[in-house]
Amino acid sequence: MMQPVRHTPGPLHLAAVVLMRELRLALRRWDQVLQPLIFFVVVVTLFPLATNPELSALRHIAPGVLWVAAMLASLLAADALFRPDVEDGTMEQWVLSGQPLPWLLFSKSLAHWLLTGLPLVLVTPVVAVSLGVEQGFGTIMMVLALGTGVLTLLGAVGAALTVGLRRGNMLMALLVLPLEMPVLIFGAQAVESAMRNEPALGIISLLASVLLLAMILTPFAMAASMRISIE
Amino acid sequence: MSDADVSTPTLTANALHLWRGEHHLLRDISFSLAAGELLQVTGPNGVGKTSLLRVAAGLMPAESGEVLWRRISIHRDPARYYDEVAYLGHANALKTDLTALENVQFAGSLRQQVNKPDCLQALHALGVAHCAALPVKVLSAGQRRRVALARVLLCDAVLWILDEPITNLDTAGIELVEDLMAQHLARGGMILTAAHQALLVSHAGTRNLDLH
Numbered sequence A: 001m002m003q004p005v006r007h008t009p010g011p012l013h014l015a016a017v018v019l020m021r022e023l024r025l026a027l028r029r030w031d032q033v034l035q036p037l038i039f040f041v042v043v044v045t046l047f048p049l050a051t052n053p054e055l056s057a058l059r060h061i062a063p064g065v066l067w068v069a070a071m072l073a074s075l076l077a078a079d080a081l082f083r084p085d086v087e088d089g090t091m092e093q094w095v096l097s098g099q100p101l102p103w104l105l106f107s108k109s110l111a112h113w114l115l116t117g118l119p120l121v122l123v124t125p126v127v128a129v130s131l132g133v134e135q136g137f138g139t140i141m142m143v144l145a146l147g148t149g150v151l152t153l154l155g156a157v158g159a160a161l162t163v164g165l166r167r168g169n170m171l172m173a174l175l176v177l178p179l180e181m182p183v184l185i186f187g188a189q190a191v192e193s194a195m196r197n198e199p200a201l202g203i204i205s206l207l208a209s210v211l212l213l214a215m216i217l218t219p220f221a222m223a224a225s226m227r228i229s230i231e
Numbered sequence B: 001m002s003d004a005d006v007s008t009p010t011l012t013a014n015a016l017h018l019w020r021g022e023h024h025l026l027r028d029i030s031f032s033l034a035a036g037e038l039l040q041v042t043g044p045n046g047v048g049k050t051s052l053l054r055v056a057a058g059l060m061p062a063e064s065g066e067v068l069w070r071r072i073s074i075h076r077d078p079a080r081y082y083d084e085v086a087y088l089g090h091a092n093a094l095k096t097d098l099t100a101l102e103n104v105q106f107a108g109s110l111r112q113q114v115n116k117p118d119c120l121q122a123l124h125a126l127g128v129a130h131c132a133a134l135p136v137k138v139l140s141a142g143q144r145r146r147v148a149l150a151r152v153l154l155c156d157a158v159l160w161i162l163d164e165p166i167t168n169l170d171t172a173g174i175e176l177v178e179d180l181m182a183q184h185l186a187r188g189g190m191i192l193t194a195a196h197q198a199l200l201v202s203h204a205g206t207r208n209l210d211l212h
Helices: A011-028 A035-050 A055-087 A090-095 A101-129 A137-162 A169-195 A201-229 B003-007 B049-056 B078-082 B100-111 B116-125 B141-154 B171-186
Strands: B010-020 B023-034 B038-042 B064-069 B085-088 B159-163 B190-194 B206-210
Touching: A011 A101, A011 B100, A035 A055, A035 A101, A055 A090, A055 A101, A055 A137, A055 A169, A090 A101, A090 A201, A090 B100, A101 A137, A101 A201, A137 A169, A137 A201, A169 A201, B010 B049, B023 B049, B023 B064, B023 B190, B038 B049, B049 B159, B049 B190, B085 B141, B100 B116, B100 B141, B116 B141, B141 B171, B171 B190
Parallel strands: B038 B190, B038 B206, B085 B159, B159 B190
Antiparallel strands: B010 B023, B010 B064
């Protein structure tokens, strides 16, 4: 039996392969990819219409509105993270590729964040103005970038756990939301400080460390859940 | 265990039992497969053919019994096993928004560095080279199956695990697949398959495992 010489792809090459594939897929179905972003923009801009349009009143609720909208948008997006790949059998091929599944799923989550989290961060200064935010845009974006990163990773674990269930969305929300609470609380607090032009470095460092921890731990949880889900 | 035992590729299943809820699906299934052999799993619908293939691929753990590749449990060294296995489930694992070539190329590059000519050659071997630049969503069911089979070919694996490989294929397609299977066996490969229609009946290495 001949044993062909294999040039097994290195981890960075693998991540690049997965990223390129996700981005290419996103380009071909951009209408679906834009959904969470549109949801975020709509929810945030509805608040001035539905509540007191007085800017001082809006300013008061702005941090909460931004974060709740970001969180629900990320939850909405998370359901579509693995479901298509599991349903069409692609995930089985990933498991059987012999490559480290945590790494593959992490790369996929990274692509997911680039497509759903990053646009949300970029659009925040625009929608924040409608909530009466006048300063601290840089900090707000920074905090949202870190926070949505954590939300994406936690959402990915929830998605991997519930992807085998027919209607897993609700269960996923119940599983993931309690874990996301700390991000919501600290994130909103940081936005509030930023709006008052106070330093938010402490909370930013805290969120950054939570993100790092999530980057290290969640891929293994995703992989373990995925193996169970596709059984 | 001598070195020769480890280097000879064999797939062995020992006393597999699998329960699905209250249903005892696989009862004491054992088989072994050596180079150049094809094992065809037959039986009526719902008897557990797909489950057996999934257990053999390591996608599903059996309640008891074990699957050995080169005499080592597949769960002990999965990366090494998967390096030598190509699996085709009844889902084609194709992205309908990507072209046939992109699909095959991506699946290949997860396992090894592949180049475009190799991918085109695999598509050509299945007679779908002319569809390479078309998105999979415009292909017919039979053409999609052929693209999925091209991926198996590209994997360059020793063991092929094929679940109903000829679903949706026309007569010419079935002949083509049988030819490719025979070539694979002649190269010292092995195939574990579930199919309603007997494949490669006249081949010397063909054996049957009837589930009932």
